[in-house]
Amino acid sequence: MTKYVIQRFLGLIPTLFVIITLSFFIIRIAPGGPFSYERALPKQVLENIEKRYHLDESLLVQYGRYVLDILRGDLGPSFRYKDYDVNHYIKISLPNSLVLGLLSLSLAVILGISTGLISARRQNSTIDYLSMSVAVIGISVPLFVVGPVLMYFFAMKLNLLPTSGWIMSGDRWTTVLMPMATLTLPYFAYIARLSRASTLEVLQSDYVRTARAKGLSEPVIMFKHVLKGALLPVVSFLGPAFANIVTGSIVVETIFRIPGLGRYFVQSALNRDYTLIMGTVIVYSAILLIMNFIVDIIYGFMDPRISYR
Amino acid sequence: MDAWRRLKKNRMAIFGMALVIFYSLLSLLAAILPIHSFKHQVLDHQYLPPSLTKTAGELLYERQENTSMDAAKNEGRNELNEKEKEELSVLKQRIENETMVFDGKTVKVHQKRYFLGTDALGRDLLARIIYGGQVSISIGLVGTLTAVLIGLIIGAMAGYLGRSFDYIAMRIVDIMYGLPYMLLVIIFMAIFGRNVINLFLCLALVSWLTLARVVRGQIISLKNSEFVQAARVVGASTGRIVFRHLVPNTLGVVVVFTTLQIPSFILMESFLSYLGLGVQAPLASWGSLVRDGVDGMKSYPWLLFFPGLTMTVFLFSMNFLGDGLRDALDPQSKNRL
Numbered sequence: 239m240t241k242y243v244i245q246r247f248l249g250l251i252p253t254l255f256v257i258i259t260l261s262f263f264i265i266r267i268a269p270g271g272p273f274s275y276e277r278a279l280p281k282q283v284l285e286n287i288e289k290r291y292h293l294d295e296s297l298l299v300q301y302g303r304y305v306l307d308i309l310r311g312d313l314g315p316s317f318r319y320k321d322y323d324v325n326h327y328i329k330i331s332l333p334n335s336l337v338l339g340l341l342s343l344s345l346a347v348i349l350g351i352s353t354g355l356i357s358a359r360r361q362n363s364t365i366d367y368l369s370m371s372v373a374v375i376g377i378s379v380p381l382f383v384v385g386p387v388l389m390y391f392f393a394m395k396l397n398l399l400p401t402s403g404w405i406m407s408g409d410r411w412t413t414v415l416m417p418m419a420t421l422t423l424p425y426f427a428y429i430a431r432l433s434r435a436s437t438l439e440v441l442q443s444d445y446v447r448t449a450r451a452k453g454l455s456e457p458v459i460m461f462k463h464v465l466k467g468a469l470l471p472v473v474s475f476l477g478p479a480f481a482n483i484v485t486g487s488i489v490v491e492t493i494f495r496i497p498g499l500g501r502y503f504v505q506s507a508l509n510r511d512y513t514l515i516m517g518t519v520i521v522y523s524a525i526l527l528i529m530n531f532i533v534d535i536i537y538g539f540m541d542p543r544i545s546y547r
Numbered sequence: 548m549d550a551w552r553r554l555k556k557n558r559m560a561i562f563g564m565a566l567v568i569f570y571s572l573l574s575l576l577a578a579i580l581p582i583h584s585f586k587h588q589v590l591d592h593q594y595l596p597p598s599l600t601k602t603a604g605e606l607l608y609e610r611q612e613n614t615s616m617d618a619a620k621n622e623g624r625n626e627l628n629e630k631e632k633e634e635l636s637v638l639k640q641r642i643e644n645e646t647m648v649f650d651g652k653t654v655k656v657h658q659k660r661y662f663l664g665t666d667a668l669g670r671d672l673l674a675r676i677i678y679g680g681q682v683s684i685s686i687g688l689v690g691t692l693t694a695v696l697i698g699l700i701i702g703a704m705a706g707y708l709g710r711s712f713d714y715i716a717m718r719i720v721d722i723m724y725g726l727p728y729m730l731l732v733i734i735f736m737a738i739f740g741r742n743v744i745n746l747f748l749c750l751a752l753v754s755w756l757t758l759a760r761v762v763r764g765q766i767i768s769l770k771n772s773e774f775v776q777a778a779r780v781v782g783a784s785t786g787r788i789v790f791r792h793l794v795p796n797t798l799g800v801v802v803v804f805t806t807l808q809i810p811s812f813i814l815m816e817s818f819l820s821y822l823g824l825g826v827q828a829p830l831a832s833w834g835s836l837v838r839d840g841v842d843g844m845k846s847y848p849w850l851l852f853f854p855g856l857t858m859t860v861f862l863f864s865m866n867f868l869g870d871g872l873r874d875a876l877d878p879q880s881k882n883r884l
Binding site for chain 1: 734738810867
């Protein structure tokens with residue numbers, strides 16, 4: 239078991255390395271650079287700047303230098319914003335993104351699983367139809383429609399919630415509600431459908447019938463036997479869900495002006511701010527890989543049919 | 548045929564299918580429908596609200612009247628002064644007589660009707676939504692077909708050939724699954740130019756993975772069955788066995804995958820367009836229309852709502868159709884998601 243966990247963890251390193259290499263070269267091969275402004279800089283100035291950032295060296299040397307820097311935990315200076323290094327940027331913006339993402343995901347998991355269980359228990363009842371319709375809507379409405387529409391009604395028309403601001407920058411706690419609701423909806427919907435389907439399957443399984451035959455009480459059957467089996471597909475969905483939450487949070491952070499990691503992602507890619515994009519991608523990927531790793535381990539604990547070798 | 552009968556019983560799926568057909572017809576026939584052009588700008592007509600009955604001229608006149616009245620009230624008057632009345636009658640004259648030339652035809656421009664209103668440049672929102680749908684749906688369709696083709700070929704080869712080809716292909720799929728590919732797509736689009744071809748390429752390249760896995764699984768479970776052995780005995784070539792005998796047996800999965808992939812493709816495309824990385828003006832897609840709408844939603848909410856609603860209804864119908872097809876083609880997995 240311990241051996242498997244360690245092996246699996248070490249396996250993350252090559253994947254992260256592939257991601258770093260791939261994005262490094264995608265970014266560098268493209269024409270243009272961080273210093274190609276609309277009005278061209280004088281040749282001498284440009285050469286000096288490029289020398290300062292080692293852009294005059296060959297691509298492979300730069301790559302080697304970059305990898306060594308990362309190993310020392312240094313993501314380099316931003317190319318576009320002077321006196322601003324990427325480590326600092328990540329340090330101030332990552333907590334905001336993490337709070338938003340983790341809050342939304344836990345809310346989606348808790349609400350989704352309970353909705354799924356209830357719907358499955360009362361298959362074809364009004365509650366079932368109602369919650370499944372909400373779920374299909376949740377899957378179909380894009381994030382970037384939900385966000386602005388919520389903002390329009392709750393902030394602009396009803397004046398109930400603030401349009402912008404962020405709880406961690408010292409604003410009211412209500413600022414967290416709309417971004418969280420927006421980011422939660424699609425994953426809530428997906429998890430509700432998933433857990434409903436798996437609960438229905440488990441309810442028909444032999445071991446639940448055995449439990450019923452033994453005369454166990456309904457709560458014991460539901461929470462001890464059904465819930466565990468029904469959770470498995472949900473747990474394996476969590477991996478991809480993290481990936482989607484990351485991309486989703488880029489949009490949500492833009493809509494609600496949250497000072498998170500994703501807010502300047504697109505802009506920094508358009509600016510060719512090499513180190514800032516790379517830094518953001520590395521942090522995002524590391525989070526994703528670690529989350530996937532945790533999900534894998536949890537999955538193994540929950541499903542006795544999977545053995546670690 | 549069994550499948551069709553089962554599908555017909557599923558009312559939501561049929562409803563979804565009807566809507567999908569309706570949308571497809573609208574986008575196919577966009578060029579001959581009696582709608583305005585999606586790129587003609589009438590700057591006088593910017594931000595006209597949606598109206599089923601009133602012409603652009605009437606709306607313009609109303610707007611002018613209201614602004615003048617507000618101005619008058621601010622000054623404490625209950626009636627318009629001479630200058631404002633003068634302005635209004637000039638506007639009335641213009642509305643009745645002014646013409647513009649579009650595509651060689653002279654049009655009484657203020658007689659136009661905009662059922663869904665107009666945008667910041669005075670373009671008809673209805674036309675933009677329909678043409679935007681054309682772009683969005685065709686990207687969804689072509690992209691998905693490309694992804695299906697790649698996934699089918701690689702999945703089938705990996706499943707049938709096995710050995711090192713299978714190993715290498717599946718390792719590549721595994722690694723690509725682990726990549727945060729939407730981030731890479733965003734970078735790629737931002738850096739290599741934002742055009743429709745790049746968009747196709749990017750999205751198709753990351754969308755074939757699931758299908759390749761599923762097809763491979765199906766082929767592996769079928770490749771030792773009797774009809775394959777029979778084909779091999781009569782001397783059929785590998786290609787023939789794979790593509791004539793095995794692949795047709797996976798079509799059920801492929802159809803379901805395709806219908807469910809189209810909405811997610813459209814979502815990805817509109818997501819990129821929303822970030823400003825997708826199709827560029829004057830072309831529009833649903834995503835870029837929503838983006839344009841968000842900026843002025845406080846004063847001109849229709850610019851956000853109509854494109855958003857159109858898109859949601861389409862995705863909704865596609866999802867219902869996909870679910871229905873899966874239940875119909877694969878009754879065993881009835882209770883699966």
